Amino acid sequence: MRHRPITHLRHVGLAVPGYRRAVEFYRGLWGLEVVAEDSGVAFLGTPADPEQYVLRLRQDDRKRLDLIAFAARSAADVDLLAGRLGRAGVRLEREPGPLDTPGGGHGLRFFDLDGRLVEVSAGVAGRPFRELEERESIPRRLSHVVLNSTDVVATKAFYERHLGFLLSDWLAEQICFLRSGPEHHVLAISRGPHASLNHVSFELRGLEEYMRGSGRLMRAGHRPLWGPGRHGPGDNTFTYFADPAGNVMEYTTELARIEDDEAWRPRRFGTTPEELDQWGTAGLLTDAMIPAMYNDPDEGLWRPSPV
Known part of the structure; x- marks a missing residue:
């Protein structure tokens, strides 16, 4: 086992x-x-x-x-x-x-x-928490993180072997989606020109809150890199923004769940517009999104964090 x-x-x-x-x-x-x-x-x-x-x-x-x-x-x-x-x-x-x-x-x-x-x-102590109210458009929790690697297969194998992650789906040969529990993915590995952070995703309460949160960023002058839309793999919504440091951050909700590990068979999605965005509202991957998700080469590799 x-x-x-x-x-x-x-x-x-x-x-x-x-x-x-x-x-x-x-x-x-x-x-x-x-x-x-x-x-x-x-x-x-x-x-x-x-x-x-x-x-x-x-x-x-x-x-x-x-x-x-x-x-x-x-x-x-x-x-x-x-x-x-x-x-x-x-x-x-x-x-x-x-x-x-x-x-x-x-x-x-x-x-x-x-x-x-x-x-x-x-054994990390928890802190008091509450259910978000209807229309309260702030993150409910951290959803997932996506990493860029020059060797997706090898990096995928590392997390499967050492941390027990399971493969949920593939997006062509570009991205593998890995889970540790019922959520479709908490980690994904994307093919890139160098090792770096692709994006970090935060889950909102529901569709209403997801759209209100996305709109708040837009009204403040933060144009989406891509979205709003709904992905094929994971079936989750997406709106991607750049933070002040140039890292890509995502608002999402309704990420699919996999309740039966034994019965699940990983699927392979293509890169057609319909598979990248089921709604057809986000448009094609933008010229801004592609370099942003590749990010700068990570200068922290093989170096401890000071904190």
Whole structure:
């Protein structure tokens, strides 16, 4: 039986120039709230999620993906994972131990095949949360993260082998969608010219809230890179925007669920306009979206995060 320690995606950490502008974007427009801040590091959460925070911003002269953090079922799973990774020759950046970030917990850090820093933790204290109200157009939770890799098949195999992810679907030979639970994907690997962050996606309460959130960004002068629309793989809605640092962020809702792993057979979608956008409202992939989703080469590869 494959070891499947991961339950969900906890948070994504980004280093950004123009730190204050980025904090105000995510707090003032994107709809997150600052739950803690100290010495050029801001932890942003949503009142609808018991996770302490879903996005971490750190001041730096250069942007990078600091880390991706996943939740494990137990501290024992974290320790078991560390042993498995060590025996497989995966480079650990931090042995299992107490975490000093909000909520504490027990975690480890390691580098994936492309040199990205990954954290896996358990026992992180939750915080009070509530259900969002109708028409309250702020993120309900972190939905998924998409990474660019020059070798999609090898990077996919790394996450399947070491973290127990399951393949949900393919988009041509370009993107594979991976799940750790019933959500269609919490992680996707996209073919790119270099290793980098493709985009981070935040789930809203429903269609009404998704459209209102997208409209809020548009009214503030943030033209969508692509969307609104509805994807084929995952059947989720999408509107993509660029944040102040040039990272791509997505509003989404209604991501498909896979309840029976044994019965599910991964599908292969094409790149026709109908498969990329079922509604036909987003138009073709724009000249702005393609370079934006490739992003700049990640300068944080194989380097620990300062926080």
